[in-house]
Amino acid sequence: MIDKEKKRERFLRDPLPLRLGALAATLGRISSSARRANDPAVVEQFLQEAKYYIEWTAAEFDPETAAELVSMQRLITLWHQSQVKHF
Numbered sequence: 869m870i871d872k873e874k875k876r877e878r879f880l881r882d883p884l885p886l887r888l889g890a891l892a893a894t895l896g897r898i899s900s901s902a903r904r905a906n907d908p909a910v911v912e913q914f915l916q917e918a919k920y921y922i923e924w925t926a927a928e929f930d931p932e933t934a935a936e937l938v939s940m941q942r943l944i945t946l947w948h949q950s951q952v953k954h955f
Contacts, residue, residue: 876920888925916948
């Protein structure tokens with residue numbers, strides 16, 4: 869990801885609904901890219917991006933929702949680690 873800190877600052881300027889939309893769009897890109905599997909590096913980039921988006925957003929939610937996001941992040945991390953082994 870290009871300049872993680874700049875991306876983080878820009879991402880956090882958006883209101884929460886837009887950030888969730890960005891996360892949803894990234895998850896959609898993961899799904900689409902993984903099915904096509906043309907370039908595994910693209911999938912890897914989207915997985916990393918989704919993990920960052922969750923990390924940067926989860927603290928702003930109630931504990932139950934934050935826990936769901938963290939659980940999702942854990943699953944993405946596990947999938948990412950399993951995919952890295954196959955790249």
